[in-house]
Amino acid sequence: MAQSFPEDVLEHVFSFLNHDRDRNAVSLVCKSWYDIERLSRRRIFIGNCYAVSPEIVIRRFPDVRAVELKGKPHFADFNLVPEGWGGYVYPWVVSMAGAYPWLEEIKLKRMVVTDENLELISKSFKNFTVLVLLSCEGFTTDGLAYIAANCRVLDYIEDVGLEALAAACKDLQELRVFPSDPYDAEGNVTLTEQGLVAVSEGCPKLQSVLYFCRQMSNAALVAIARNRPNMIRFRLCIIEPRAPDYLTLEPLDAGFGAIVENCKELLRLSMSGLLTDRVFEYIGTHAKKLEMLSIAFAGDSDLGLHHVLSGCESLRKLEIRDCPFGDKALLANATKLETMRSLWMSSCSVSFGACKLLGQKMPRLNVEVINERGPPDSGPEDCPVEKLYVYRTIAGPRVDMPGFVWTMDERVSSRFSRATEGHGD
Structure with a gap:
């Protein structure tokens, strides 16, 4: 029954589905609907730039016209995420420049955007009409000059x-x-x-x-x-x-x-x-x-x-x-985190030991410990970490982590365990 409609009819029907969740649900009906939906999707929303790679997105959705992308955790707005943490838009712009020549709209939030990135955007997309930068950093008026943006809650x-x-x-x-x-x-x-x-x-x-x-x-x-x-x-x-x-x-x-x-x-x-x-x-x-x-x-x-x-x-x-x-509530509800996009905790009572356990228990999560004072294993395992960022991903640990970020996967946790052996009382 699901395959009885012509593809052009289904594509027209799908065009009335504006919410990502509705389109995601449609794509699960059958292989035919999956293909029709992915080939006809024109707008995509990526709530965490590290939850998926640009290559995976482009492979699934080859004809996108509008992209909304978020980078750093929300508390970056309050200067709680250290400078240099990540959230770089560059790999996304480079990938989209080659794959989406008809891209019309880019919305970026809490990402690092350089003048060179803005220049590349201005030169890569011939039909480009909308650029939204919310809580972004790294660019100057030189970059904005390439886009010729206009300014206007206050x-x-x-x-x-x-x-x-x-x-x-x-x-x-x-x-x-x-x-x-x-x-x-x-x-x-x-x-x-x-x-x-x-x-x-x-x-x-x-x-x-x-x-x-x-x-x-x-x-x-x-x-x-x-x-x-x-x-x-x-x-x-x-x-x-x-x-x-x-x-x-x-x-x-x-x-x-x-x-x-x-x-x-x-x-x-x-x-x-x-x-x-x-x-x-x-x-x-x-x-x-x-x-x-x-x-x-x-x-x-x-x-x-x-x-x-x-x-x-x-x-x-x-x-x-x-x-x-702290640790008790976090570990007791660890499986809940796999149903969420992300968890951010800073200046709380979560220990390094609990972060290691969480990383070992939940391999499909990236458990990132952010410590600007030094390696989190330099003190006792019950010592609270400065910041914790946990997010669901299919791309694995990211490759652009600065020196103050550690991912608590099984391999890293094992290394920390060996390094701290013999350093008891």
């Missing part, structure tokens, strides 16, 4: 401005408010949680929020959750770490708990403020469709991480910094 806005937005922009779907000076000349806070509450009340189509602010309350978060249960992305950054509800001085567990309980379709969540293990219990219980979670300065113990890994069935990316999560 105007200052206060609570008054957000209230006007709520009254006038009924079709608003996405709101991004970045940090600026939140005080007026008299020292009063001019951008608070009330602006966000007003938008949640006045904009019925609002689905995505990225909001930087100085203060937040549980009452405001509960109001936002009740006003906008259709929210799919909610990212809140309270600039002061571990800031409590400024009205009650309580943790913000109840407020974020209301977000995950009411917003049933939530896909992405970033949390900040004073948070305990209780909020992670809420997340594990209610956030069944959550795909990406970013956490900083939160939690009390390993129990918080366990709630997330054991309860969030759809989780694909987890980013953690400065949290008291």
